[in-house]
Amino acid sequence: MRALILILGALAGTPACHAQVYQTQVGTAVFTSRTPSESFDGTSRHLVGYLDLADSTVDFHLDLNTIRTGIALRDRQMRESFLETDRFPFAGFKGKIHTPVDLTRHEPQSVFVMGTFDLHGVERHFELAGKLTPRPDGSLRVEAGWPLNLSDYRIGIPGVLFYRINEQLAIRIDAILIPQRP
Amino acid sequence: MNNAWSLLTVLILAPALGAQVPRQRVVEDRPVDNTFFSNRIGVLQTVESIRSSELAMSILHVFGPVNGGVDGFWGLDNYANIRLGLDYGLTDDLALGIGRSKLDKTVDVRFKYVWLRQTESGSVPMSVSLVGVAAWDTRKSAPGDPGLVDRMHFVVQPSAARKISDAVSLQLSPTYIRFMNPPPGDHYDVWALGIGARYRYSDTRAVGFEWAPVVSGAPAGTYPYAAVTYEMETGGHVFHIFLSTGDGLNEAYAIARTRNPVLNAGEPVFRFGFNVNRIFRIGGY
Numbered sequence: 431m432r433a434l435i436l437i438l439g440a441l442a443g444t445p446a447c448h449a450q451v452y453q454t455q456v457g458t459a460v461f462t463s464r465t466p467s468e469s470f471d472g473t474s475r476h477l478v479g480y481l482d483l484a485d486s487t488v489d490f491h492l493d494l495n496t497i498r499t500g501i502a503l504r505d506r507q508m509r510e511s512f513l514e515t516d517r518f519p520f521a522g523f524k525g526k527i528h529t530p531v532d533l534t535r536h537e538p539q540s541v542f543v544m545g546t547f548d549l550h551g552v553e554r555h556f557e558l559a560g561k562l563t564p565r566p567d568g569s570l571r572v573e574a575g576w577p578l579n580l581s582d583y584r585i586g587i588p589g590v591l592f593y594r595i596n597e598q599l600a601i602r603i604d605a606i607l608i609p610q611r612p
Numbered sequence: 613m614n615n616a617w618s619l620l621t622v623l624i625l626a627p628a629l630g631a632q633v634p635r636q637r638v639v640e641d642r643p644v645d646n647t648f649f650s651n652r653i654g655v656l657q658t659v660e661s662i663r664s665s666e667l668a669m670s671i672l673h674v675f676g677p678v679n680g681g682v683d684g685f686w687g688l689d690n691y692a693n694i695r696l697g698l699d700y701g702l703t704d705d706l707a708l709g710i711g712r713s714k715l716d717k718t719v720d721v722r723f724k725y726v727w728l729r730q731t732e733s734g735s736v737p738m739s740v741s742l743v744g745v746a747a748w749d750t751r752k753s754a755p756g757d758p759g760l761v762d763r764m765h766f767v768v769q770p771s772a773a774r775k776i777s778d779a780v781s782l783q784l785s786p787t788y789i790r791f792m793n794p795p796p797g798d799h800y801d802v803w804a805l806g807i808g809a810r811y812r813y814s815d816t817r818a819v820g821f822e823w824a825p826v827v828s829g830a831p832a833g834t835y836p837y838a839a840v841t842y843e844m845e846t847g848g849h850v851f852h853i854f855l856s857t858g859d860g861l862n863e864a865y866a867i868a869r870t871r872n873p874v875l876n877a878g879e880p881v882f883r884f885g886f887n888v889n890r891i892f893r894i895g896g897y
Contacts, residue, residue: 453633468848480633493638500893502663504847506645511815516732520635595847 450483450609452570457605459492461578465594472497472508479605481570483531488543490603491522512585512595513550521549523556531562538563538573550583568609575602643729646812647739647775648783650850650889651699651707651724653808653822654839655858655866656785659739659773661726662701662709665895670697670711672861674885677872687884695861699724700894713861715869720747720862730775738774743767745863762793767863769806783808787824789864799829804867810843818843820852824867837870839885852887859883 457477463470474497479490494515499505509515525545532539538561547556560574578599580587587595648658651668662668676690684690697711699722709722728740745767748760766789773783785806794800804826812818820843825836839856858870872881 476638478633489633491633491635493636495642496638501666501848501891503650503845503850503891507816507845507847510645519637522635 452481452483452607453610454479455569455606455608457490458603459497460602460604461497462600462602463594463596464600465596467594470499470501470504472499472505474498477603477605479572479607481527481572481607483527483533486527487524488527488545489522489524490605491520494519494521512580512587518549518551521547523547523558525556525558527562531564533564536564536566543574549578550585552583554582565606570607572605572607573603575600577601641731641733641735643736643739644732644775647730647773647781648810648820649812649818649843649845650852652852652887652889653783653810653820654841654852654854654856654885654887655837655861656806656808656822656824656863657724657741657743657769657771658783658808659726659741659771661705661724661741662699662707662891664701664704665893666701667892667894668697668699668701668707668709669890669892670695670699671888672697672885673887674856674859674861674883676883678855678882678884679876679879692859692883693861711862713865715860715865716749717751718747718862718865719750720745722746730773738772740773741771743769743771743863745769747862747864758793764792765864766790766792769863771806773808779812781810781812785824787863787867789868791864791868794831798831801829802826802831802864802868803828806867816845818845826867831868833871834868835870835873837866838874848891850887850889852885852889854885854887855882856885857882 454477457479459474459477461472474492476496477490477492481488494513495509523545525543528542528544531541541560541562543558543560545556546553558574558576560572563571565571578601580597648660651658651660651662672695673691674693676684676687676692678686680687693713693715695711695713697709699707699709701707705726707724712719722743722745724741724743726741728736730736730739747765749763769785769787771783771785773781775781787804787806789802791800804824806824808822810818810820820841823836823838837858839854841852841854844851857872857874858866860866860869874880
């Protein structure tokens with residue numbers, strides 16, 4: 431029994447030894463649509479993310495209902511007609527970092543990530559280059575950007591007058607992740 | 613011992629189980645979207661608000677009676693009234709507005725406060741708003757004419773609406789109108805019940821209906837206001853095309869100054885009209 435307690439104690443202490451698990455403190459996701467007649471951004475400050483450097487796991491998601499484009503009417507149309515957030519409230523990415531990260535270098539480091547991006551009920555294999563910056567206070571800054579084709583995720587744009595959204599959006603994420611206490 | 617093994621299992625699996633960030637909505641019980649596409653059905657206000665830092669510009673037109681036939685190009689030769697309006701969202705719940713109509717050169721200032729918003733779960737079963745209007749007849753006056761205060765009217769219009777399904781929304785708008793100097797024999801106070809409905813048949817299209825019978829204090833020679841509307845929503849614009857019994861384009865004139873019945877000697881009397889509503893953003897978000 432004493433041996434078992436020792437084993438349990440050792441296992442319980444394991445995460446503290448690594449302390450390589452990070453979770454978002456603040457996270458922003460922005461999409462940009464540019465057309466000749468109208469350009470606009472959609473922004474959410476509710477990006478949630480998790481990063482485990484021990485096994486290189488990355489897991490981010492966003493509540494799509496939190497995206498704001500600056501015009502409530504457009505937001506409502508986006509939620510109801512494009513993203514169908516009542517059925518598919520989240521977009522997310524799960525994957526692995528495939529490049530080493532040196533936490534002792536407090537400067538931006540390029541990282542390559544592979545995994546699955548899901549949006550509007552469609553999951554697609556996804557490869558992404560981003561930047562990861564270890565900061566002196568122990569937190570990590572994660573930045574990435576990529577183009578997103580709406581048709582890849584079965585998102586149709588109604589043919590409406592005056593208001594246009596580009597078929598291809600530019601996505602940017604920026605998040606600060608802080609170490610998680612065991 | 614079994615408890616010890618359970619604890620061991622949990623400790624081994626805990627990091628793996630905790631590796632995922634649970635997906636939780638930021639707001640679990642959201643307000644419903646699009647009870648109506650815009651802040652008006654046709655002429656009557658809906659419970660939809662202008663959000664903080666948004667500027668809503670509206671242009672409302674109504675033409676002459678369509679039963680004039682081809683000679684008057686079904687009323688289009690004679691535009692009866694036009695109203696230009698601006699409404700600005702001070703907060704997500706409170707908007708201030710100003711408008712000017714051709715009829716009696718009426719200038720109106722208004723507020724709209726959205727007190728409750730219906731939620732997806734039904735924990736708040738309906739949306740409730742309050743509109744207050746002060747309006748002036750700004751026609752040039754001659755000596756002896758009523759003064760500026762006597763040419764005012766006021767409107768207080770609470771509204772309660774429920775989005776019953778994705779397609780159907782209903783609204784009730786009891787309305788109080790105070791004319792400061794009504795024509796001789798007419799009442800100072802007019803009470804009406806506005807009834808509105810919207811049937812949405814696609815993501816961006818709907819048909820609507822509004823009817824506002826006066827229940828007390830109807831001015832002489834007036835009839836209940838009614839309109840059917842066709843709505844197109846485009847993300848920044850909402851267009852209405854409507855057939856209306858009246859030529860009033862603010863609440864008081866539509867409800868208390870509609871001077872023809874729906875049927876006149878068996879013939880329908882309607883006017884063609886259209887609204888353009890455009891929303892701009894002023895400032896950041």
